[in-house]
Amino acid sequence: MPSETPASPPTLPPFRERAPWLGGDLQTLRNIIIGGPPELSGGERLLLAMPDGDRLAARLDRPGAETNAPLIVLTHGLAGSESSRHGIATARYLVSQGWPVLRLNLRGAAPSRATSGGRYHAGKTEDLVAALRGLPAELVSRGIVLIGNSLGGNLVLKFMGEGGHGLPVLAAVAVSTPIDLAASCARLMAPRNFVYHRYMLDEMKREALAPSATLTAAERAAIAGARTLYEFDDRFVAPHFGYRGAPDYYESNAAKNFLAGARLPTLILHALDDPWVPAESYAAIDWSRLPMIETALTQGGGHMGFHGVGSLTPWHDRAAAQWLTQKGLGPASHVRDEVRPPQ
Incomplete structure (x- = not known):
């Protein structure tokens, strides 16, 4: 080594x-x-x-x-x-x-x-x-x-x-x-980044809801209903991959x-x-x-x-x-x- x-x-x-x-x-x-x-x-x-x-x-x-x-x-x-x-x-x-x-x-x-x-x-x-x-x-x-x-x-x-x-x-x-990851999520959701945040959230939803994605009906509903990047991670990404929530996902992967x-x-x-x-x-x-x-x-x-x-x-x-x-x-x-x- x-x-x-x-x-x-x-x-x-x-x-x-x-x-x-x-x-x-x-x-x-x-x-x-x-x-x-x-x-x-x-x-x-x-x-x-x-x-x-x-x-x-x-x-x-x-x-x-x-x-x-x-x-x-x-x-x-x-x-x-x-x-x-x-x-x-x-x-x-x-x-x-x-x-x-x-x-x-x-x-x-x-x-x-x-x-x-x-x-x-x-x-x-x-x-x-x-x-x-x-x-x-x-x-x-x-x-x-x-x-x-x-x-x-x-x-x-x-x-x-x-x-x-x-x-x-x-x-x-x-x-x-x-x-x-937690700090960057908070920064992207700051009021001065409203346009960036809306653009990225829309792109993430479009990507995640692609017809080929293997998702449950509940997961598709969670993705569609997410109003922020944090909600997207907390309600979909974290549980989808076995994390307790967005904070656990962020800390485990930062x-x-x-x-x-x-x-x-x-x-x-x-x-x-x-x-x-x-x-x-x-x-x-x-x-x-x-x-x-x-x-x-x-x-x-x-x-x-x-x-x-x-x-x-x-x-x-x-x-x-x-x-x-x-x-x-x-x-x-x-x-x-x-x-x-x-x-």
Whole structure:
């Protein structure tokens, strides 16, 4: 197992907001206002089996030339999928730099709906484990790097804190992550976030009530009747997965409670003006006591925004690529032919 030597602050490009996207809200909304980049051409469809018979759909995009880079596995955020604008942007950039990228659609997220009746939640790492174990050997022969966006970041950080489950994971990056689920729920429901909250709740309901979802009549009624994100989690998500209620679900799955277990290099990128995730969640952590975790906490950037000067590529994608290269996990620098799971 790697030794837990203290992580030095990452050397990353500075982030400065690009006009006119000034402030956390405009940074967050830019991709909705302007639109994201086009989908990559080609791509391969994989269906990854879960122990209960569900299958998760994933999209694999490879660089034009073969490289020695590890596989990037990208997990989306709440009510997202492989078609999320920021996910497409991440895949386009990293593939252009020489990494193969697999975008994993969690249970119930399109296009996994056609092959899964179940649903994901913020900490359902058993699905991530099963998906990674189901990947073809040739894809993971040079190792795996996990990148989690928003709620997917919570999933990735919890996975890392659980020790990696004996899989050939080399490192992880989490972006705009709600590491304190209860605090982020309260923040999203704040009056200043009314529009965000209504939009997300409507999207979550639409996703959860898909015809393919395996639900009881009572669960469908609970979903339809939820007036807030908290009610959605308390009346549907928590009981559906065996938790006593929303507080139990939040505390059992919040990444903040798993960070100390990280044994592999992990980078956290987060903007302190994120309108969805309170900065206090990050200020409450003593990062100096977490030797394998490096943080880059910027003053601006919003939620999954990071639209900075000097490049149309979001800063978090450029920062992740530079950090991976510094760790010897870039297309040119990754020289190991095969990676074995940590013992």
